[in-house]
Amino acid sequence: MRLDGRRALVTGAGRGIGLAAAAALAEVGAHVTLIARTDAEITAAAEEIRAEGGKASILVLDVTDTAAVRAAIEEADPFDILVNNAGTNRPRTFLDVTEDDYDAITGLNQRAAYFVAQAVAKKMAAAGKGGSIIHMSSQMGHVGGQNRTVYCMTKHGIEGLTKAMAIDLAPLGIRVNSIGPTFIDTPLTKPFFQNAAFRDDVLRRIKLGRLGSVEDLMGAVVFLAGDSAALVTGTALVVDGGWTAE
Secondary structure (H helix, E strand, C coil): CCCCCCCCCCCCCCHHHHHHHHHHHCCCCEEEEECCCHHHHHHHHHHHHHHHHEEEEECCCCCCCCCHHHHHHHHHCCCCEECCCCCCCECCCCCCCHHHHHHHHHHHHHHHHHHHHHHHHHHHHHHHHEEEEEEEEHHHHHHCCCEEHHHHHHHHHHHHHHHHHHHHHHHHEEEEEEEEEEEECCCCCHHHHCCCHHHHHHHHCCCCCECCCCHHHHHHHHHCCCCCCCCCCCCEECCCCCCCCC
């Protein structure tokens, strides 16, 4: 499970799931590069990782800027691991979704994820060492959800992308998988749970009876990143407490 000497890139790494993924990879020896738009967040995150003995650097970047992403990744040394985590949601009923909502969610969750992965994979292919690409998907990539039409659409798309990428990249030794969390207690989701009825419904659907924590995802990230998952590609690791079991 060690990742000593490997280079990992994590998008949306300033907080929540992305920060936890970066910390987990650093803990097992990877040199982690954290990407986010907010300098202060990833600077603090990288300092925290280094304070715990890990290796971390930062890249202040808006991943929806495809040209900037390509330039930055082309300039960097090849990465061995990508955690494609940056994402967003604007919960609304289908009848109320605006074009701005649609463009914001699809632009980050699908378009940016696609071209970040492409840029990283090109450098992996050129280096000839293989690698592991992990898309941070969602349980909503496997089911539907109220007020989440666009989000579900993007995450179902990520699941399809995972499978198709895995086929294209397998001859190059690049594995591609997804992680599908249930509702994780993060700054992004916290406002949702102020609605007691929503929280109760979520807890009813999670068979283990609790919200997820970012720590619940750290083992999944480390597993898929490393040699323990050497024959695992084109599949989804759903960390949902049993939500999708029925």
